[in-house]
Amino acid sequence: MRLAVTGAAGFVGRAVVRHLAETRPDVELVLADRAFDAPQAFETVTGDLTDPAMTQAVCRQDIDGVLHLAALPGGAAERDPGASRLANLEVPLALIEAMQGRRLVIAGSIAVFGAALPAHVDDATPPAPDSVYGTHKRMVELAFADAVRRNVLGGMVLRLPGIVARPAAAGGFGSAFLSDVFHAARSGSACTLPVAPDATSWLMSVRTCAANLAAAVLGDASQRDALTLPALRVRIGDLVAELASHGDIRAIGHVEEPAIRRSFGSYPSLATPRADALGMRHDGTLHALVETTLADI
Structure with missing residues (x-):
């Protein structure tokens, strides 16, 4: 299996790469990011994912699955909604289109719930984003759900807590x-x-987060609706x-x-029974x- 990881030079990306290298040496990795600060043991693709050529390189035909971690953080997204639209909405939409027929796992966020949370959150809690970042993440969830509904894509969106x-x-x-x-x-x-x-x-440690993301992209389960990770x-x-x-x-x-x-x-x-049931x-x-x-x- 050949797997591409976007945002591979980032905080979560490095943990995922380390986890996969230690636990699944049989998986060939292609690491994608703007730049890497040190030589990598795996093939790398460098560039801005808002460039269509970069998306094509990440989603080339010999790639079996993509784990998409790259994003513009929430504070930066609020300061520059246009940049957030490019990084947090248009890039994932392009990946959904390019990866049809294959597997895609996207790192989402609990920001889709907004700040006015009810007394308890579970799988039935409706999203109510109140930030640029959360809104764009929710829009990606809807697009991904539609792709799964049409049976053109496998994978899931995982809502990450504080890592x-x-x-x-x-x-x-x-x-x-x-x-x-x-x-x-x-x-x-x-x-x-x-x-x-x-x-x-x-909260969740980055090590546990990496294990959850790796299990999601290497598995065969597909989820139409986004999964909130246990935390x-x-x-x-x-x-x-x-x-x-x-x-x-x-x-x-x-x-x-x-x-x-x-x-x-x-x-x-x-409570996250759907994610719990998937391990x-x-x-x-x-x-x-x-x-x-x-x-x-």
């Missing part, structure tokens, strides 16, 4: 504080969290307390910003999530 820990001060991510707190605890450096200790978020609902105060067992949290504080609290710190209970999983416990995350940064 930790991104590189410190990752640009364009309003949720960057969820990763920055790990780096601060590891180094003992100062970190002011923009949410109070009782704020709650849905741990984490109270931020509990996360900081757990980090205290692994590092120095004395310089970590809280100054709540209401807008950040609404968008990234008010997540309710979550998708979260990290199990907060302790396991923290240990895994710290081991990978």
